[in-house]
Amino acid sequence: MSIASATRWEQRVLRAAHPIAFPLLSAIRSPVRRIPGLGVLVKDADLLRATLLDTEGFTKNGPGAPSDLWTPVLGPSVLLNMEGAEHAALRRKLGPLFAPAFVDALVAESLGAATRDLADALARGERVDLVAHSRRGASAVIARLVGLDERVIDDELFARVSRVTGFVTLARPRLTPRQLGIARGILAELGEHARRAYAGDESTVPGRMRALGLDEREALGAVGAFVLTGTETIVSYVPRLAAILIDSGWLPRLAASPEQVDAAVAEGLRVTTPSPMMLRSVVQPRTIGGVAVRPGERILLGTYWANRALGEFDPATNPAAQLKQLWFGAGSHFCLGAPLAMAQIRLTLDALLGTPTLRVVSRRPSRGVLIPSYASLVVERS
Ligand code: HEM
Incomplete structure (x- = not known):
């Protein structure tokens, strides 16, 4: 067990997901570099933050940006393809859904029992696949956000969502007509559930959105954004964090010093960065770290x-x-869902810390996926 072994496994996860792009981009040493056919790569934290904060110069809604991918699937108002006053107004309306009290209740209702089962199974010495557990958990949370009936929640929901994001590659900023048809079909089906829930009472999240003043188009757009952004990131992170803690020997250390848990979660997020890349389109001529960029790049x-x-x-x-x-x-x-993500992560981590002597029995990184992840990670008490 060592940090080096944790790092080696992490690299295998990244390489399995992106066998060409990961080594290619990792080999680039300069903080900013124009890559013909792909765009201008920024690898420095300060330059990256400055780009994100410069909303006059850069947008999510332009050539090569996320809007090229998602507007044809979900329409023009799904947060991640919006900018300016309309975007800010929609986020403000959604704010109460991510307030601590609402998030804690949502996570407890959707994950509480399953997480207790996980903790018990580990304590009894059973083998558990943490990826399967995380997929069920993320599906349960997303089902609540969409307003799905508890009875239709299963791994299938996760599989359908990841089919949509699986269409995205760095080299192809738009979906093909066939992919677009499949993606629209999957999201339209979820949208139908959300529409029904929106029309109902406040016990569902879409119903609550109506009470918060969102019109139907805004509510369905928000639901689409949650589905696309809030499922695979969590299913990527929770097992990777568990693997890092086990591989590095940090799991028992954390159990003995719980005051370091927050730092461990943050460090895990830093070294995994489940959403490894963000995209923007240039609106105004700018210079990033000495490299001039032009509108449309x-x-x-x-x-x-x-x-x-x-x-x-x-x-x-x-x-x-x-x-x-x-x-x-x-x-x-x-990330609008950050409080929700943190609540999900903490709940599962607390369950793992109940049996700090875990070992990895077997694992398999996912191949050719957008969000690097394990396809399975089986652990048991050692
Ligand atoms: C570990 C888990 C997660 C990570 C690492 C993550 C990361 C991110 C990042 C980097 C962005 C900004 C993208 C950009 O600026 O281009 C983002 C946006 C977003 N995330 Fe998350 N996310 C996570 C979980 C979630 C969850 C559980 C939800 C649940 C609903 C969620 C909902 C959103 C939404 C709605 C946006 C778009 C916000 C906007 O455009 O205004 N995320 N996320």
Whole structure:
């Protein structure tokens, strides 16, 4: 068990997801570099943050930006393809859904029983696949956000969502007509559930959105954004954090010093950066780290590399503390679901800390996926 072994496994996870792009982008040493056919890559944390905060110069709604991918699937008003006053107004309306009291209740209702089962199974010495557990958990949370009936929640929901994001690659900023048809079908089906829930009472999240003053189009757009952003990131992170804590020997250390848990979660987010890259389109001529960029160019914000530049996983010195949660973005598009993500992460981590002598029985990184992850991670008490 060592930090080096944790790092080796992490690299295998990244390489399995992006066998060409990961080594290619990792080999680039300069903080800013124009890559023909792809865009301008930024790998420095300060330059990256400055780009995210400069909303006059850069947008999510232009050539090569996320709008090229998601507007044809979900329409023009899904947060992650909006800018300016309309975007800010929608985020403000959604704010109460991510307030601590609402988030804690949502997570307890959707994950409480399953997490207790996980803790009990580990304590009894059973083998558990943490990826399967995380997929069920993320599906349960997303089902609540969409307003799905508890009975239709299963792994299938996760599989359908990841089919949509699986269409995205760095080299192809738009979906093909066939992919677009499949993606629209999957999201339209979820949208139908959300529409029904919106029309109903406040016991569902879409119903609550109506009470908060969102019109139907805004509510369905928000639901679409939650589905796309809030499922795979969590299913990526929770097992990777568990693997890092086990591989590095930090799990028993944390159980003995719980005051370091926050630092461990932040460090895990820094070294994994589940959403490894953000995209922007240039609106105004700008210079990033000495490289002039022109309107219409695509900017590849390599958050993963910027975060990793601060070194290996180390909750004791906690380099993550200086990054202001860059793994959740910065500025106007900062991850809206961050409180929800943190509540989900903490709940599962607490269950793992109940049996700190875990070992990895077997594991398999996912191949060819957008969000690097394990396809399975089986653990048991050693
Ligand atoms: C560890 C888990 C997660 C990570 C690392 C993560 C990361 C991010 C990042 C980096 C962004 C900003 C993208 C950009 O500026 O281009 C973002 C935006 C967003 N995230 Fe998360 N996310 C996570 C979990 C979640 C969850 C659970 C939800 C649940 C609903 C969620 C909802 C959103 C939404 C709605 C946005 C768009 C906000 C906007 O454009 O205004 N995220 N996330």
